[in-house]
Amino acid sequence: MSATRIVTLVAYGLALVLIVVLEVAGRREGSRVPTLAQLCGFVMRYRVGRVPLGRVALLGFWWWVGFHFFAR
Amino acid sequence: MDQQSPVAAESAPPRWHAPARAVGFVGASLAVGAFPSFSLRSTITMIGLGGAFFWLGVTRRLTRHPAVRRIARQALWWLVPVLVFATFELVSFALGSTPAHPTLSALADPVLQHYWARAAVFLGWISGYWALVKR
Numbered sequence: 001m002s003a004t005r006i007v008t009l010v011a012y013g014l015a016l017v018l019i020v021v022l023e024v025a026g027r028r029e030g031s032r033v034p035t036l037a038q039l040c041g042f043v044m045r046y047r048v049g050r051v052p053l054g055r056v057a058l059l060g061f062w063w064w065v066g067f068h069f070f071a072r
Numbered sequence: 073m074d075q076q077s078p079v080a081a082e083s084a085p086p087r088w089h090a091p092a093r094a095v096g097f098v099g100a101s102l103a104v105g106a107f108p109s110f111s112l113r114s115t116i117t118m119i120g121l122g123g124a125f126f127w128l129g130v131t132r133r134l135t136r137h138p139a140v141r142r143i144a145r146q147a148l149w150w151l152v153p154v155l156v157f158a159t160f161e162l163v164s165f166a167l168g169s170t171p172a173h174p175t176l177s178a179l180a181d182p183v184l185q186h187y188w189a190r191a192a193v194f195l196g197w198i199s200g201y202w203a204l205v206k207r
Contacts, residue, residue: 002172011160012176018153032144039150041140041207052130059129062204063122066197069180070190071118072109 085135097198105191109184121198129205137207 019036026035034042046054100121107114128134157176164173171178184190 004172005174008160008164008174009179011156012179015153015157015160018156022149022153031146033146033149034140034143036150037137037203037207038140038143039147040204041137042143042147044204044207045139045141055130058204059126059201062197062201063118063126066122066194066201067118068177069184069197070104070107070109070194071114 093202097195097202100198101191101195104194105187109181122201125198125201125205134206 022033023036025031026033026038040058044052044055044058046052104114104117107117161175164175164178167173169175169178180193184193
């Protein structure tokens with residue numbers, strides 16, 4: 001296994017661990033770190049005029065993720 | 073003893089919704105787990121199901137969780153994992169997604185060839201999509 005592959009795998013793993021850490025931190029009593037759900041809810045409120053841009057962007061992104069992994 | 077207010081009781085979904093939804097999601101996952109990539113079945117499923125959820129999420133047909141009106145500056149911590157992942161993903165993609173520089177898709181493909189893994193990941197995807205729809 002090449003060194004670059006190991007570094008890349010470690011980086012992906014680190015990102016996953018950080019997500020778990022932030023989620024756990026966000027769920028603690030009195031935490032000022034938002035949970036992932038709260039963050040998504042905040043982003044989804046973003047509008048440009050009458051267009052719910054944040055909502056369309058997140059829902060569209062998740063749709064693309066599913067299509068990419070299951071149908072491509 | 074807790075009592076729901078009349079408004080909450082009126083807006084609360086029937087009790088059978090959650091278990092029915094869980095059964096539906098698990099059933100869909102068990103079915104989609106058998107659909108191979110690049111197949112017509114998986115393409116139609118992802119377009120149809122994804123489109124239906126997208127439409128449900130954009131329209132106001134479902135009750136949503138209360139809006140999050142503001143978040144603290146500590147939300148910026150979420151940029152750290154996003155940037156770590158995005159940096160390595162984009163560099164790997166730019167370098168051609170080789171075994172030495174694998175993208176997440178390249179790592180996931182061999183895993184998703186197994187039925188149970190595919191069904192489990194699909195269950196996570198559809199549950200996450202529903203959570204976004206209700207936000």
